[in-house]
Amino acid sequence: MQKTLFDKIWDQHVIVSKDDKDxxxxxxxxxxxxxxxxxxxxxxLKNRKLRRPDRTFATMDHNTPTVLEHRDFIEDPLSAEQLxxxxxxxxxxxxxxxxMESEYNGIVHxxxxxxxxxxxxxxxxxxxxHTATHGALGAIAFGIGTSEVEDVFATQCMWQTKPKNMxxxxxxxxxxxxxxxxxxxxxxxxxxxxxxxxxxxxxYGDTIENLSVEExxxxxxxxxxGGAKFGLVKPDQKTLDYIADRKYxxxxxxxxxxxxxxxxxxxxxxxxxxKIIKLDVTDLKPQVSYGTNPAMTVDIDQPFPEIKSVEDQTxxxxxxxxxxxxxxxxxxxxxxxxxxxxxxINDLRIAAEVMRDKKIAENISCVVVPGSxxxxxxxKEEGLLEIFEQAGCETRxxxxxxxxxxxxxxxxxxxHCASTSNRNFEGRQGERSRTHLMSPYLAAKTAIEGxxxxx
Amino acid sequence: MxxxxxxxxxxxxxxxxxxxxxxxxxKNYLKSTKRxxxxxxxxAPWRYDEAGDPxxxxxxxxxxxQNHKILIAGENFGCGSSREHAAWALQDxxxxxxxxxxxxxxxxxxxxxxxxxxLKLGRMEREALIEEDSxxxxxxxxxxxxxxxxxxxxxxxxxYREKLLKGQDGIxxxxxxxxxxxxxxxxxxx
Numbered sequence: 001m002q003k004t005l006f007d008k009i010w011d012q013h014v015i016v017s018k019d020d021k022d023x024x025x026x027x028x029x030x031x032x033x034x035x036x037x038x039x040x041x042x043x044x045l046k047n048r049k050l051r052r053p054d055r056t057f058a059t060m061d062h063n064t065p066t067v068l069e070h071r072d073f074i075e076d077p078l079s080a081e082q083l084x085x086x087x088x089x090x091x092x093x094x095x096x097x098x099x100m101e102s103e104y105n106g107i108v109h110x111x112x113x114x115x116x117x118x119x120x121x122x123x124x125x126x127x128x129x130h131t132a133t134h135g136a137l138g139a140i141a142f143g144i145g146t147s148e149v150e151d152v153f154a155t156q157c158m159w160q161t162k163p164k165n166m167x168x169x170x171x172x173x174x175x176x177x178x179x180x181x182x183x184x185x186x187x188x189x190x191x192x193x194x195x196x197x198x199x200x201x202x203x204y205g206d207t208i209e210n211l212s213v214e215e216x217x218x219x220x221x222x223x224x225x226g227g228a229k230f231g232l233v234k235p236d237q238k239t240l241d242y243i244a245d246r247k248y249x250x251x252x253x254x255x256x257x258x259x260x261x262x263x264x265x266x267x268x269x270x271x272x273x274x275k276i277i278k279l280d281v282t283d284l285k286p287q288v289s290y291g292t293n294p295a296m297t298v299d300i301d302q303p304f305p306e307i308k309s310v311e312d313q314t315x316x317x318x319x320x321x322x323x324x325x326x327x328x329x330x331x332x333x334x335x336x337x338x339x340x341x342x343x344x345i346n347d348l349r350i351a352a353e354v355m356r357d358k359k360i361a362e363n364i365s366c367v368v369v370p371g372s373x374x375x376x377x378x379x380k381e382e383g384l385l386e387i388f389e390q391a392g393c394e395t396r397x398x399x400x401x402x403x404x405x406x407x408x409x410x411x412x413x414x415x416h417c418a419s420t421s422n423r424n425f426e427g428r429q430g431e432r433s434r435t436h437l438m439s440p441y442l443a444a445k446t447a448i449e450g451x452x453x454x455x
Numbered sequence: 456m457x458x459x460x461x462x463x464x465x466x467x468x469x470x471x472x473x474x475x476x477x478x479x480x481x482k483n484y485l486k487s488t489k490r491x492x493x494x495x496x497x498x499a500p501w502r503y504d505e506a507g508d509p510x511x512x513x514x515x516x517x518x519x520x521q522n523h524k525i526l527i528a529g530e531n532f533g534c535g536s537s538r539e540h541a542a543w544a545l546q547d548x549x550x551x552x553x554x555x556x557x558x559x560x561x562x563x564x565x566x567x568x569x570x571x572x573x574l575k576l577g578r579m580e581r582e583a584l585i586e587e588d589s590x591x592x593x594x595x596x597x598x599x600x601x602x603x604x605x606x607x608x609x610x611x612x613x614x615y616r617e618k619l620l621k622g623q624d625g626i627x628x629x630x631x632x633x634x635x636x637x638x639x640x641x642x643x644x645x
Contacts, residue, residue, distance in 0.1 A: 012643070015632055015635045015636055015639055016632050016635055018614065019612075019613050019614045020612050020613065020614055021612070021614045023629060023632060023635075025636065025639050025640075025643075025644065027644060034485055034486075034538070035537065035538065035539065037488035038488065038489065038490045038539075041488070041489075041490075046626075048626070055644075062485075063486070076486070078486035078487070079486055081486070081488065082486050082488060085488050127537060127539075128536075128537055129535065129536050129537040129561055143537040143561050144537065144561065144564070145537055145538075145539035145542070145561060145564060145565035145568060146490075146539040146565075147539060147565065147568035147569065147625065148564065148565075148568065150626065151625050151626055151629060154626045154629075154630075155626060155629040155630060155633075155636065156636065156640075156644075157629050157632075157636055158625075158629070159614075159625065159628070159629070161612060161614075163560075193473055193531060193534060194473075194530065194531040194534070194557060194559075197531070197557060197558075197559070197560060198560065224535075224559075224561075227531065227534070227559065227560075229560045229561060293473055293475075293534075310471070311471065311472055311473070404482055404536075405482065406482040406483075406485065406486075423475075423477070423535060423536075425475050425477045425478070425535060426477070426478065426500060427477060427478075427481060427500050428477055431500075431505075
């Protein structure tokens with residue numbers, strides 16, 4: 001029977017079906033300090049075991065300081081307690097933890113792929129909405145709540161209603177200096193923040209085939225910003241090259257068997273999608289968000305749109321911007337390069353290339369936060385950190401950092417921030433912060449030019 | 456766990472689309488390791504001024520809106536972060552039913568998993584309920600919402616309706632199939 005890529009993986013993991021829900025087996029459970037403590041406590045209260053500690057991996061990322069000297073003693077007692085609680089829980093239940101001392105520490109959506117834990121054909125969950133990131137490797141990966149984290153702890157399974165399938169077909173050659181980040185922002189700008197609700201999105205088409213695996217990870221990462229819990233790309237030779245020889249990837253003959261087991265992971269026919277959305281990227285321009293949700297995004301040279309609703313008015317008031325203005329008029333003071341969307345080595349290479357032998361503008365502070373220790377190490381070896389520092393940027397230790405400002409990293413109230421992160425919600429980067437989402441290329445350009453500009 | 460069937464209350468109205476979980480409960484309240492104690496954090500960015508004092512005009516702060524069990528909102532309620540703290544904050548504040556046009560899929564499951572009802576009604580129906588401004592009765596068994604002379608039917612997946620009516624513990628319901636889980640692990644997930 002012909003099936004979509006998503007349905008093939010899903011059906012292989014269904015333990016039993018009951019009315020309109022399926023009991024799904026979970027191959028990999030990634031956890032972090034914010035959404036797991038109550039689930040561990042739930043196990044203790046009911047005297048339950050964690051069924052598969054060997055399929056559960058933990059990292060510290062949301063609360064971790066990015067200033068090296070602050071990592072030994074965390075001032076905020078609540079952050080410190082949450083991190084300690086994760087360490088204690090992992091020790092008690094036998095879960096491997098990549099803590100701040102580990103060379104494999106990093107944002108949860110960085111470390112899954114880079115350690116070879118996230119693999120094609122797998123089901124992957126994490127108590128974090130950006131889990132669809134891992135779908136870029138050809139997996140079913142989705143964000144869950146803490147009750148569901150507890151379900152997976154106790155049973156390695158969870159009930160889910162199977163979503164419908166949406167094909168998002170991307171065609172055309174990406175223009176210079178336009179990236180996967182621009183594709184996903186454009187998709188959301190055109191189709192709204194809930195176009196994917198109730199669907200699993202498969203991104204396909206010649207543009208997707210030509211994207212690097214890292215770019216695909218950035219693309220799938222923001223599926224939830226379009227309402228979709230799932231986003232995925234079929235695995236291909238690039239995927240196999242990417243996963244080969246990573247820490248937990250099967251080796252030798254096992255890898256050959258693994259390759260054999262995933263060779264059928266492809267949507268058999270486009271007509272199997274319940275809905276198809278298309279985007280031709282031939283003339284795609286760099287994207288910039290001007291409002292308080294990711295759909296409030298325009299082409300870099302396009303004036304901000306008219307006010308059509310109370311929500312638009314509220315957004316303009318919050319951002320202190322007006323219809324008809326252009327991105328270059330936004331008084332940017334801060335640039336953040338990092339996050340699970342754009343904190344990978346390729347993102348840093350692109351940003352560093354823009355900043356090589358240049359200085360950031362006087363009105364700008366720029367912070368670069370690698371997504372993981374592995375990325376940090378590589379950026380150091382390649383001389384990227386040196387380029388950033390010589391340009392006048394601050395480089396930091398890995399973590400979620402300014403993307404959600406849960407640790408001490410906050411954008412000053414009222415300031416406009418050019419950010420490579422994923423959400424421009426009110427207060428997201430700190431109380432009254434004003435976020436403008438964009439690619440690492442444009443963020444680096446903005447740091448150099450002192451305003452959002454390609455010139 | 457508490458079952459849910461009939462909920463009777465007037466409604467608090469925050470009739471906006473895309474209310475995200477950063478608004479429902481901002482990150483500075485996520486550092487707790489407990490499941491309760493979030494009532495004061497609900498809608499904090501819109502509810503308090505910069506000094507931390509309640510903003511009198513905000514619906515949750517209005518005297519006539521206290522002790523309501525129903526919240527009426529717009530489309531795409533609970534979008535953004537997966538934080539279940541958003542569901543816990545609503546629950547702690549006493550909101551047992553949200554009536555919105557649509558929900559973010561992760562919030563939808565989180566609220567259900569706390570045995571609270573994310574109810575979907577069309578825009579015209581919600582506007583009529585707001586206009587009517589009287590006691591609302593939500594009946595899950597009959598799948599109806601009534602207020603004054605208004606009566607609307609609503610849809611919910613049968614498995615989630617059953618879950619709320621029975622007050623099911625999710626884990627026990629899964630462990631009924633332990634032999635099948637073990638079989639799957641023997642074959643595919645050693």
